[in-house]
Amino acid sequence: MSLALPLEATAGDARALAYDVAIAEDWATVEDLWRPLMEAGVATPFQDGAWLRTWYATLGACPHATPLLVTVREAGTGRIALALPWMLERAGGLRVVGFADGGITDYNAALLGPAAPSGPGAWAGIAKAVRAALPPADLLRLTKLVGPVAGWPGAVPTSLNGNLIRIDGPWEAFQRGLQRTFRKEIERSGRVFARHDGAAFRQIHDRTEGAAILDALERLQRGRIADLGLPYVLDDPAIARHYRILVERGLHDGSVVLTALTAGHEVVGALLGLRTGEHYAMVRLAAAGGEWRNASPGRLLIARTMEHLHGQGARTFDFTIGDYEYKRRFGVVSVPLAGVLAPLSARGLVPWGVEGARRVARTQPWIVALRSRLSAAGTKPGPAAPLPGGEDG
Secondary structure, X not given: OOOOOOOOOOHHHHOOOOEEEEEEOOHHHHHHHHXXXXXXXXXXXXXXXXXXXXXXXXXXXXXOEEEEEEEEEEOOOOOEEEEEEEEEEEEOOEEEEEEOOOOOOOOEOOEEOOOOOOXXXXXXXXXXXXXXXXXXXXXXXXXXXXXXXXXXXXXXXXEEEEEEEEOOOOHHHHHHHOOHHHHHHHHHHHHHHHOOOOEEEEEEOOHHHHHHHHHHHHHHHHHHHHHOOOOOHHHOHHHHHHHHHHHHHHOOOOOEEEEEEEXXXXXXXXXXXXXXXXXXXXXXXXXXXXXXXHHOHHHHHHHHHHHHHHHOOOOEEEOOOOOOHHHHHHOOEEEEEEEEEEEOOHHHHHHHHHHHHHHHHHHOHHHHHHHHHHHHHHOOOOOOOOEOOOEOO
16 A cells, blocks of 8 residues: 555557446445455555445535546456546536545545556556546546556646655654654653543544544534634535544444543544554544643644554554644655646636646746745745644644
8 A cells, every 4th residue: 555656657558558437326336346456455545445435425425426436447358457436526617527535535546456557558548438438527637646546647746745654663663763852742741641630542442432532523623723713614514424424334343543532531632544454544633722732632642543553553654635844743754646637628628727827837937936035025924834633743
C-alpha cells in the first residue's frame, strides 16, 4: 500500500491496448467483483470496502449524486485492469464526474486488477475507453490522486500533499529520532495528563461506547471550528450519517480505529482513523481546550495511538492531507498529490480554461514574484495554522 506516483512507461507499453468498460450505479452489484482487487492491496484505506460501502450508502445516495462504479477490462482476455469508484454530481449547473469524495475522502485512487496499466500508453487507452462509456457530462474533475492513477492523461501536480511516516523498526527507535525538544514536550504532556483522576488512553471496541465517543469528538471539533470563525461542514446530514455508520460497522473488524484520552467520564481527546493491514490513516481529531490545553491532548493522543497501533503491527502512519507544523514535528514525509480537469462537453470548456489560466498564474515566475510583492506590500503574515482540536502544535 503505497502512495508512490506512477512508474515510467515500460517497453511493452507501446503496443496498442483496447479496453471494455462497464458502469454500474449500485455498490451491491460490484462489491463481490471488486473484493479481490481490494483484498490484493489498496493504495490507502479510503479505497477499502469499509469506506466505499459506507460512502455510497450515504453521500452517494444524495439526490444530486449518481454513483458511477467503473470496471475496466482488457479486451480479448476479460481480465480486470482497474476499477474506479466514481460519481456524477451537479455542481454550479454543470454535470461533473469525479471520485467518490464529497470533501471527506483524503486520497483518491483506482483499484488495480491483474491487467493493471503499466505506463502512459495503457493509461491513454483506458482514459479513452472510459470517456466513451460515460453518461452525458460536462467536466471530469479528479482530485487528490495517489498511486498509479496519477498517470491519467492530463494529470498535473497540485498544492495538496499527503503526509506519511513509515516505522519498520522498534517504536523506541522512532521516539529517539524525534527532535529532542518535541520528544520532551510529548513526555511532559503525558505527565501533566496523568495527574488527573482516572486519566487513561483507550482504544474503543464497543459500538455503544463508540457512538458516545464520536458524539464527543463532533462536539469538540464543532466548538473548535466555531472558535476559528470557520463553517463546520461535517454536520451535513449525509456526512454525519457516513461517520456514524462507519464507526458502528467498523469497530468490530478493525477497519475503523477509534482512540480516546479520557479522565473519568470526560472525553479529553478523540481520534478517528482507518486501518487496512499495516496502513493506518488519521481522519478526524479533536481535543479539549481550556484547562486541558496545558496537557496538549491532541498531539499526546496521536503519539499514544501510534505507539499502541505499532505494537499491533501497523507500520505506515498516515497524517493525511493538510500542511500543518505539528505533522512536520512528528517527522512526516510529504507525498505530492495530482489532479485532472478535462472538459467533456462545450459547457465544460469554460471552467477548464479558467483553471488552466489559474495554473499558469501559479507557476509563471514573473507572476508569482509580482503576487509576492503585492502581498508583502498590503498584508501581514497571519497566525500559524492550529492543530485540529484546539492544539497550537
